[in-house]
Each structure stands twice: as C-alpha cells, then as structure tokens.
Amino acid sequence: MSVAMRALLCCALLPLSPLSAAERSPVVSTTESPVKAEQLGNGHWLIDFGKAAFGNISITPASNREKGRMTIHLGETLSGDRSINRKPAGTVRYQRHEVTLNPRGPVSPRLSWSPPNWMKEGFLDLPKECKEEVMPFRYAEIEGAPPGFSADQVKRVSWSVAFDEKASAFESSSPELNAVWDLCKHSIKATTFMGLYVDGDRERKPYEADVLINQLSHYCLDARYDTARLTHEYLLEKPTWPTEWRLQSVILAWHDFLWSGDDGSLRKNYATLKARAMITRRTPEGLFQGWNKGDITDIVDWPAGERDGYDMKPEVKTVVTAFHYRALVLLEKIALQLGKAADAKEFAAAAEATRQGVNARLWDEARGCYVDGLGSNHASAHANFFPLAMGLVPQDRVPKVAAFLKTKDMACSVYGAQFLLDALYDAGESEYALSLLSSRGQRSWLNMSEKVGSTITLEAWDPSLKPNLDWNHAWGAAPSNLIARKLMGIEPLEPGFRRFRVKPQTASLENARIKMPTPKGPIFLEIQGRDASAWQASLTVPAGTVAEFHVPHVGEVSVQGPAEATPVGDKNGRRILGLGEGRWKLSIKG
Template identity: 60%
Template sequence: MKIQTLGIIGLLFTAGLHVTAQIPSPGVVEAFEDQPVEVTWLGPGHWWVDFGQAAFGNLVLDTPADAPSDATVTVQMGEARRAEAKAVEPEPGGTVRYQQHEVALVPGGEVWPALTWAPPGWMKDGWLELPAGAGEMMPFRYAEIEGAPEWWDATTTVRRRGWRTAFNDAAASFSSSSPELDAVWQLCKYSIKATTFMGLYVDGDRERKPYEADALLNQLSHYAVDAEYETARHTNDYLIAQPTWPTEWRLQMVMLVWNDFLWSGDDTGLRTHYDVLVERAMIERRTADGLFRGFDGHPERDIIDWPGGERDGYDMAPDVKTVVSAFHYRAVFLLAEIAEHLGRAEDAASFAAMAAQTRDAINARLWDERLGAYRDGLDSETGTLSEHAASHATFFALALGVVPPERVERATAYVAARGMVPSVYGAQFLLEALYDGGAAQAGFDLLTSRGQRSWLNMSEKVGSTITLEAWDPAFKPNLDWNHAWGAAPANLIPRKVMGIDPVEPGFARFVVRPQTAGLTHAQVKLPTPHGAIELAVVGTSAAEWSARLVVPAGTVAEFHLPFAGTPVVSGEGSDDVKVMRRADDVSPVVELPAGAWTLTMVPQPLS
C-alpha cells in the first residue's frame, strides 16, 4: 500500500507558507430574547440592568408610542461589574468586553446600540463574517443606562436580543450530592450553550475564529449536553480548509472527524475528508523508529499547552517531544480505524503498524522507570534524553492511550501528585488520565476545587458566568470571559465521573463505568442519536450501592460495576442480559440491551 503522505496542503505547510482555502460559511444560528433578572433605578435618569448570565447579543430599548419627546441616553454594556457597586466596570482588563454608546430613543420603536468589533491587530486573516441574519453583538451581562427621561421606565422597556445555535436545554441534566460539582456542571453546560454565536466553535469573542484544540473540547462538551452535531461539522469543515499553526492541533483534526463519526454514527466526514486526514497525520515527520519530529519555527510550532506558562516547565528544546509523539500515535491509530471502516484494508494495516511502532518507541525511549513517568522528549540526531519530566508528558500519554497496562498505576500516581498544573485546555487530558487510571478521588478533588486553578474560581471569585480562557487573569493577562475550551467538565462529568462513552458509532454500543468517588448519589441524562441515556447511582460501598440505567432502543450498554462481587440485575427489557468478566477488571461487567434496568451487588466475601 502506498499512502500519499504530502499533498499540496502538506507541501505548502512544509515550506512555511500560509494556505487559504475556501472558507466554509458559518452554521445556522437562531435569535433569542431574554429579560433582565434585575432592573434597579439608581437615581434620576440612571438605571442598572442585570441579565443574570452573560450572553452574546445586544441591548434592545423600547419606547412607548405615546412618548412625549425624543431623548438620547448613554448605554454602557459589559461582562464585569464594579466591586460592590451597581455599575458596569469600564476598564475590566484583558479582553473582557465593555462598550459605551449613545442611543436615541424613538417614540413607538425599538433601538439598540451600534456595537463594533474588530479582530486583533496581529490577526491578518482567518476571521469570519457573522452568520446570516445575526446583528453585531458582544458578550455582556450588565448594562447601565444614563440620561433617561422621567417618562421612560427601564423595568418594562429593556431586553436582550442574542444569537446562537439552536439548543435543547432539556437534552441533558446532572445532579449529585456535591453542590460544588453541580455548580461546575451548570457553569460548563451554559458555557457551551452561550458560545455558539458564530454557528461554529470559535476562540472566544476576541478572535471569532476556530482552532482545533478549542473545537475538540467544545465538540465533546456540546455532544454531552445536546445531541446536535452540525455545529461541530461546520467547524470541522472550516478547519479542514483553514488549519492552524500548532503541531498537535493539526494532528487533532483526525480526532475531531473521528468524534463526529463515533458520537453521531454518520461517516460522511470520514469519507469526505479521508485524504486530508492522512495529510494531517504528517507521516513524513516520523523518525526511523516511529517517533515524531515536531516544529520549532513559524507558522508551525509545537505548543504542548497554552499559554506557555502552563507547561509545568516542559523542555521545549528537543525536536522529538513526548506529547507531540503521543498525538501522532493517536492520529495514526485512529486512521487505522477509519481506513478499516472505509474498506481500505491495506491502509488500515499500514496505519496500525505505524501506531504500534510509535507506541513502542515512546515506551522504550521516553519512559523513566525510576520516576514512573515519561521524560519530555529527546534529540532525534543524538538520542539525548531530556532531563525534565513535566506532568504533561505523562498525562497526555495516559489520555491518548500510549501507556501499557503495567505502567498505568505508577504513571497515574505521578500526575495525581503533581495536581492541576496545566491550563484549562490541558485539564481535559489530565482529568481523562486520572479517571482512566482509576484515580477517581483525585479527579473529583480537582473538579470541585476552589483553588486558583479551578472552575469555581472562574465563577465565584472572578465572577464570570461563562468559562474563562485561562484559570485566572494571573495566568493570562489578556484572557477573555467567553471561552468554551474552559468548559471541559461538561463532557468529563458524564463521560468520566458517570462513565458513559460510546464504543461503537452512534452509541450502538456504549460503556458505563461510573467512578463517583465519595458521592452518595448522582444522576445524569446524556443525549444520543437514539435518545437519552439516563443513569442514577447511589452508594459508596458494594453493600449499599445501586444503579438505575435507561438503555435507549437500538443500543447496548456494557456496564462495568465498581466493586468486586456478584451483580443482581432486574428490569424492563429482554432476558438477553449477559454477565462477563474482563481480563483486566476485578469487577464484573454486565451487558444490557435496551430497557430500564436496576443493578445492585452482593459483595465479594472477605478472604
């Protein structure tokens, strides 16, 4: 089999040139309107308005038809308020949004501020026009209106009009015995809902353009809160035409298109983009033993994590970096799966061999047995190994499937001890690594933390109702307050805490492996193309534990029970219930067809 490793796009990137293909149009957005949760008269002509949550839109001001005269008011709008005052913060810092406009009130009509937006000065191309039918907008929660005439009453004449992808609020839910975890899930679910104002996934309001890493986290979280797949597909189409500069993020294109197939069951993206996905794996950059030589120039360069201060001191000098090689492994591993599905048997065998070679090389050359962790990288010419072992080298290897079973426990312990050292982007992979390694309590502690590197810090201390671009302004002074790549718990809670993940396309088969740690109860509703999966779990020991699972028609659940013992299953479904054990599991696994099932356990006797 001969795989084309470098098409025209690959040639241009290798030469360091910028590629601009035809940029697909944004997806479809819908208009919505909402009312303030608080309107306060502050004094003559001065009103304070709070909508409760930030959203992308504009402020609409109505004027009664019988108004005695025209008037002009000053409107301030923003995401932040002044401390302990009913006032919009005019200098919020970073790229937190604020605008002020003069607005003429017209009797018998509705008016709104003439909002403005411009891309950052350094961003010469790549931004998108607003979706058809959407007006200029900004993210804001608060508004202040000054200079209003006495006859104008803001309590009945102010509303917010915004735009976003259609969203079904009832599609997903989560609640538990932890108010902190519930608050994190609500913050992240709303962040996904609020940030689709462009009809695809973008890098916040500052840039309004897609990046692969943002899209990957956004995609998984969107799927977990609403069975809506078109927004991700529009984003994938954009990124196929307009790849971005970080090495790993172009490798993630394979993951993005695979996720579309795995969650929705629709293989159109695989068929349409197969050749480009092969190019994005950058097979020409493999070393002889299967490692991956990254980039250190512009426009391409290795990124590891972002911003740069969130890399746990990662050694960026070696051309072979463990994190980049791990993403390359994942790309070629998935290409083997894709090729197999598409009937390209020769390609599938070739990619599978590449994946195995890369995995073996990482484990042979980059593992530090003394540390129980991976070093950051090595020099491909001399073989000199980096002396540093950032948490990233190990948690990305765990999350991307590089670590062999016999090393998982030590590797997981290493990253658990390091704590929340990555950015909000890296946190997705760190938490996947912890839960996949069985460190549920460590994962739960990070999800519910109130430290500076936490989701509760974003809402309770910083004061945003949408997830931030970084944990705190201290870590990224130019951060924004409307960045969905910070919303990873929207997918991590259903997928890792509650343990529900598709294993066959479109959820034809899905795994349930709850790791609820100290939660005394938790329940989740996860949307799928076949309908909602509903799971409720009670108890923290085998003797008191029980679960109720609704398996949608057309699907099969593979339930991994959390304790050793004998499962007891009852329910409303067929009798085709199978109990089995996996060689790598102490606890039993039950295969459940469509229906509503209750599971309990008879604990294994103490020896």
C-alpha cells in the first residue's frame, strides 16, 4: 500500500470533530402553520409552508384515540407539482422518516445531518436551544395519515436568532425589485439558525466572506449587532483559508464599530486585527504578494468558474492587493479611535504607497482598466470592480472603469455581486446597477426564486454554474443591504449613526420607500419622481442623529422641516444638506 493511500485511509478513519463556539446569539423557535395543504388521496397530503426555514414538523393527534404510523417526507423542492423531490441534485435537502402518532402529544421525525464526506472537522454543533436536529425545508408530504386527519394538526417549528420583522421594510414601483428584497430579507433571518452566520447547511461553518454580506444585510434589516460580532470574533480565532477573506476581518471589525457605535471588540482584538493586514507580504512597490497554494490561498471569487477568466498565475493580484489596501485604510481609522497615533500614521503611509503602486503598476491606460496582476495582460471584471469598491480608483479613472464594467454584465458570483454593485453605485451608475438587481437573467436573484424555485438565496446563481450548490446560502442575499445602503443611499458616517449619509440613487424608479433600523431608532425615507421636476423626498431623522442629505438633482432645493437645513456643500451642482432630528420634506423648485 502506498504512503498516500495509507494517509487517506487514516484520515477516513478519524472521528468527525464538530466544534462548539464559545458564545453565540440565542436562537428562538417560531411555530408556523401551513399556507397551503392538499389531500392527494387516502391518507396522502402535501403541505406547503410557503417559504423554507430550518426546523422540524410537529404533528398533533386530533384526539387521544388517534393512532397510526405515517411516512413523512420533508424537502426544499418538488418533483412536478404534487410530490417532494426524493432525489434532489447537489446538496438540496430531502429526508424521509417514519413516525407513529402518540395520543399523549405531538410527535416529530428524528432528523439527521452529517457534513460532506470530505469535511472531517470545523463544522459547528447545533446551538444549545435546539434539543433535536433541524433541516431546511418548505414542503412536507405525509403518507398513511389516519382517517379524519387534518392539515391543522401539522405545524413547523423553525429556529433563528430573534428577528423583528417590523424593524425594516422596503417597497418600490418595481415589482421585480420588491420580490428580490423579500427573498433576501427572509434569507438573512432563516439562515441564522446556528446562532452564528454559517456557510449554508452543507458545511455549517462560518467563513469571513459569508459573514461580510450577512453582517451588512442583517444590520439593514434589524438593529442587532451581536450575531455578526460573535461570528467575526469566532473567525479571528479560527480563520479560513482564502487570503482575501482573512483580510476581510478588518472590514468586519470596522463595520461592527461604525454601525453599532461600540468599540469594545476593536479594543479587545486590536493586535489580531493588525496581524490580519499581513504587512510582511508587501512588495517594495506597496503591492501584496499572495499565495497560489498552501494553507492560505488567493481566491478572487468562488466558484472558480465565476472569475471572468481571471489570471491566477501572478502572486501579486490586483484583487488581493485591493483588499490589503482597504484593510490598511480601516486600520488607520481603528488606530485613531483607540488613541494609537503612531500606528495610524504607519497604516496611512502604507495605504498611500499601495494606492500609488496599484495605479502605477496595474493600470492599463490604453484599455482604460486594471489588469489582473503584476505581469498579466488579462483584464477581468474583478480586477476592476474590487479596486473601485475598495476606494483605490482615482476620480478621473472612475468613468473608464465603470464603462469597462458595463461591458461585462454580471460576470461574477453571488459573492462578487456585493462588490460589483457597490462599485457601480459608487461610480454613479445607478441605472445599470438597478438593471442587474432586477434582472431575470441566469445570473440574477429572480432566477433563484422564479426559475430555480428557492425561497432562500442560493449558494450560486444557478445549478448549472455550481452542481453541488445548496439552497440556503445567505451570501447570496446582498440586495438586502445594497438596496438600503446604495439604492436608497443610507449609510453611517460616524459610529452608531450619530451622523449618516442619505444619497438616494433610485434611477428610473417612480417611487421607493424604506424603513431602516439604527441604534438610535428607525430612519424612514421615501423618494418620488424620476426627474428633477417631479422629484420629492420625505426623510425622518431619529433623535440624536444628523443626516447628510445628497440631493440627486441640480437645482434650487425647497426644504420643509423642524429647523433650518445646514448647507454642507455641493457636488457637480447637487446640494448637500445637513438635516437634524425630525421629519423633513425636500423638492426641487421649478
């Protein structure tokens, strides 16, 4: 037997090693009734709960005399219209169990879960509140139900962190955009069943890139910061393998402070955060030398087929360097917050050297875009939208990069879409960004719900692009933060929303309104009208905060509110106004 074969067999014989996180957000149960039930035949029922969630079903006998053994099928998808798919592809979930009605009370099937066959450790135990196994499912099919059985006897008990459904709301003149918001909002809630953000049901393990999208999306939906913070701190102790995702720990830390206003985690973890910038990997030009193999490896995007042909050969990659730059910029801010002026000065100098190095060494002036890495001639979408999203692109190059990106369509994964759309909105390309958000193409959120049929966002755009995808991956739910942060334009400028920006970019929408939670209370914003002549805005600023409102049109602004608006400046003829607490109405004078 070869050494390699012996090692493989030894690994296969090792016991599986689940991990228990030191601390998690408490999870709570919700009991739900079916939204639809159909009796297919004698004792045969199909139950639909409307949306998938992580939990189990509970069946209560109609009387203390009702008995009988039933077969229960639970699944995320149907085969045809009236039967749960018994052999779904990829890691789409299905389980079959036998249960016996018990006159003494409700019964539930004994569900099971196991990690993929290659995963021997790193997955999490269920949180302590869950006494029995759970699975994601929308449908229940029952065979062998006794005479007189009713769908009223069936409930689903699902688990998630506490989630205030009324804390956020969004509605617009686009039914497509509204459907995308609804899909993503439910996805963020449903996938918190572990008390930490995890990589779907297949692995049940946190990854930094998932957490980044989960974090911003959860913040925009409910003013709770504990789940993101605890998952981030868990990953500081147990980082994952992609280079950029380790660099993202600094971004996660900054978001936690900026949105919540609490710097306790920064103070506790400052030394670890400094190390995450991996300063020793800098080249003399300020670029970042990554890894093409080993325990730490550059990833760019995932799955690999969604990299737009990215040239992975250079060790100095534009995408990885962009994340390094962003980590340095944020470490300067963190150091200043913690009173470490000398550190802040060093981080600022390093960030500036990186900015200059990227723009001198990785820019192709003839094509008006960035190349994939040092020595590469290939220019992918990723080599351009990541630098734009990370603030690396000089203002005079932004139109060229945006024009290049508009030739690419959605040339990235659901993870990459977070940064692509951030970049497009930052470049002022709101109409194109809206077209991607509301698209029905293969790489779209409506493809997930309308064509594939999932009610939680997928791990990838379509099964054809990742055959082993799962149907419960919150890193696909970026629109729940992109709509709030970029389309409606609400983002904190000072910790805890003491000061926040409102920069609406509603493009061709006739109207849009949002309720967005903050630590100070909800922000309400309503926009009407596409053109300056019809444009109006209504904004409610919570007590203890100040809004910096960027009027999206040129012209004289009419302002009605509890006090005088404070002029902050203007940009290309568009006014920027300071608005204190209270309700404000703005319009453009004709």
